[in-house]
Amino acid sequence: MSLSRIYAIYVRQIFLLRSNPTRLATVFLWLVIDILQWGFISKYIGSLGQATFSFITVILGAIILWEFMSRIQQGILMAFLEDIWTQNFINFFASPLQIKEYLCGLVLTSITTGLAGFFAVVAIAGGVFGYNVLRIGVLLLPFMFILLIFGIGMGVFVSAIIFRLGPSAEWLGWPIPMVLSLFSGVYFPISTLPPFLHTFAKFIPASYVFESMRSILGSGTFPHDLAQNLLIGTLLSLAYLLVASRFFIVIYRKNLESGNIARFNAEAL
Amino acid sequence: MPGKTLSVSVPEPILRIVNVTKVYNSLKAVDRISFAINPGEIVGLLGPNGAGKTTTINMILGILEPTDGSIEILGKNMRACGSDIRKYINFAAVYAHMPANLTVWQDMYVFGLLYEVKNIKERIKLLLQEFDLERFADTKAGLLSSGELSRLNLAKAIMNEPRLLLLDEPTASLDPSISQLIRERIKGYMTGTQAGILWTSHNMNEIEAVCDRVMFLSHGVILLSGDPKSLPAQHGMRTLEELFIAVAREPLCLEHEVGI
Numbered sequence: 244m245s246l247s248r249i250y251a252i253y254v255r256q257i258f259l260l261r262s263n264p265t266r267l268a269t270v271f272l273w274l275v276i277d278i279l280q281w282g283f284i285s286k287y288i289g290s291l292g293q294a295t296f297s298f299i300t301v302i303l304g305a306i307i308l309w310e311f312m313s314r315i316q317q318g319i320l321m322a323f324l325e326d327i328w329t330q331n332f333i334n335f336f337a338s339p340l341q342i343k344e345y346l347c348g349l350v351l352t353s354i355t356t357g358l359a360g361f362f363a364v365v366a367i368a369g370g371v372f373g374y375n376v377l378r379i380g381v382l383l384l385p386f387m388f389i390l391l392i393f394g395i396g397m398g399v400f401v402s403a404i405i406f407r408l409g410p411s412a413e414w415l416g417w418p419i420p421m422v423l424s425l426f427s428g429v430y431f432p433i434s435t436l437p438p439f440l441h442t443f444a445k446f447i448p449a450s451y452v453f454e455s456m457r458s459i460l461g462s463g464t465f466p467h468d469l470a471q472n473l474l475i476g477t478l479l480s481l482a483y484l485l486v487a488s489r490f491f492i493v494i495y496r497k498n499l500e501s502g503n504i505a506r507f508n509a510e511a512l
Numbered sequence: 513m514p515g516k517t518l519s520v521s522v523p524e525p526i527l528r529i530v531n532v533t534k535v536y537n538s539l540k541a542v543d544r545i546s547f548a549i550n551p552g553e554i555v556g557l558l559g560p561n562g563a564g565k566t567t568t569i570n571m572i573l574g575i576l577e578p579t580d581g582s583i584e585i586l587g588k589n590m591r592a593c594g595s596d597i598r599k600y601i602n603f604a605a606v607y608a609h610m611p612a613n614l615t616v617w618q619d620m621y622v623f624g625l626l627y628e629v630k631n632i633k634e635r636i637k638l639l640l641q642e643f644d645l646e647r648f649a650d651t652k653a654g655l656l657s658s659g660e661l662s663r664l665n666l667a668k669a670i671m672n673e674p675r676l677l678l679l680d681e682p683t684a685s686l687d688p689s690i691s692q693l694i695r696e697r698i699k700g701y702m703t704g705t706q707a708g709i710l711w712t713s714h715n716m717n718e719i720e721a722v723c724d725r726v727m728f729l730s731h732g733v734i735l736l737s738g739d740p741k742s743l744p745a746q747h748g749m750r751t752l753e754e755l756f757i758a759v760a761r762e763p764l765c766l767e768h769e770v771g772i
Contacts, residue, residue: 339626480680
């Protein structure tokens with residue numbers, strides 16, 4: 244693997260971000276709107292009745308981490324779509340660029356934009372709502388690690404599907420985080436779901452993060468199954484990332500055989 | 513001299529293609545073609561639209577897998593060491609422009625990194641000077657005229673000083689003055705580096721002016737090959753353009769003539 248070529252993919256995206264404020268808006272605008280909206284909703288709900296705990300603490304913490312994961316997934320997707328929109332596959336893949344280097348460049352881009360967005364919303368949550376993201380201490384790091392890996396896996400998987408089906412499939416990338424959030428326990432505990440849906444949640448690494456986090460923030464103590472949850476969440480997310488990367492490479496090879504790299508926008512399935 | 517063996521050094525071809533075939537579903541786009549390009553040689557790949565020229569170029573570039581046959585560049589098999597080989601080749605094609613939303617300098621920088629060009633900033637400066645693109649360094653590629661864009665594509669194509677340069681209609685849609693300028697630059701590059709060049713074009717005057725050898729492709733098969741200056745007369749035609757029209761309209765007659 245060549246660091247120079249990975250950097251080429253990364254720096255192209257940084258050039259694009261720097262050159263156009265609308266691209267910067269995609270990194271920050273929705274996140275800021277989301278965090279303000281959920282912050283005020285939580286504040287309002289907290290003011291109703293006699294709540295015995297802070298809604299802001301429980302909901303805002305989960306929203307910040309969920310958005311971090313969603314932005315990682317969409318960061319990969321956006322960087323990949325840039326190459327589709329500019330019909331750049333011929334130029335890139337006729338160069339010495341290897342498919343693994345291309346993927347690494349996309350991942351690096353999404354980590355940069357994902358972390359930039361994360362720090363922005365953490366600052367807003369602290370400044371406007373007094374929420375301290377470090378409330379859960381060093382556990383923030385393994386939680387973020389699991390979500391980062393799962394977000395990358397999802398981004399690579401969705402990109403692979405678009406790589407196979409063509410540009411018309413790009414819409415697939417946008418609703419996936421919303422669908423997954425239902426089974427991840429972001430907005431409500433998994434136990435709220437009908438029992439037959441609990442099984443789905445067990446296969447989603449993010450559900451282990453949000454169930455553990457809610458338990459810590461709600462009760463103020465560490466759940467007894469925390470270590471087990473972290474382990475399962477980590478292993479699942481790593482497994483999904485490996486499968487998604489392999490899937491992307493297989494699709495790339497199939498496109499080399501079918502000629503779809505050279506005539507990608509023709510959507511010749 | 514009797515009894516003494518004369519040793520003649522034959523240059524190792526830069527590109528060697530043997531029995532390469534590409535089948536899309538049931539359509540044979542390229543059918544067992546074989547040819548080689550030597551250092552310092554410009555070879556024209558001619559044929560009507562859909563003859564298989566771009567398919568051939570895409571297979572050499574490594575963005576299309578051949579169904580059968582082998583492609584060797586600098587003695588290495590393309591399938592086995594694609595990324596390593598692609599450091600020594602490059603291309604310019606009318607259908608593959610540089611990303612329109614980056615500036616000329618940024619485009620050159622990104623591709624310089626991809627090809628691991630040494631002293632990249634100096635190289636970019638030199639190429640922008642050579643191709644008269646300095647004043648467009650901070651202009652987005654999408655805002656360039658066709659001529660400026662072609663110069664940018666060509667500057668990128670020789671950025672890594674390729675040993676094999678693939679040019680798919682590099683002067684299509686350009687005015688005669690810019691076309692001539694582009695041709696001069698390419699010939700100058702070939703003379704200075706002894707690179708091998710594969711050139712497709714529908715402009716027969718251009719082909720006659722630049723190519724040492726031409727190959728006519730029809731329905732994925734190489735029908736004819738030879739010196740562009742003498743080939744028409746060998747087949748009873750006055751010009752290369754007449755020969756091209758004959759290949760495009762009546763390939764079967766020529767197939768019969770050459771015994772395919």
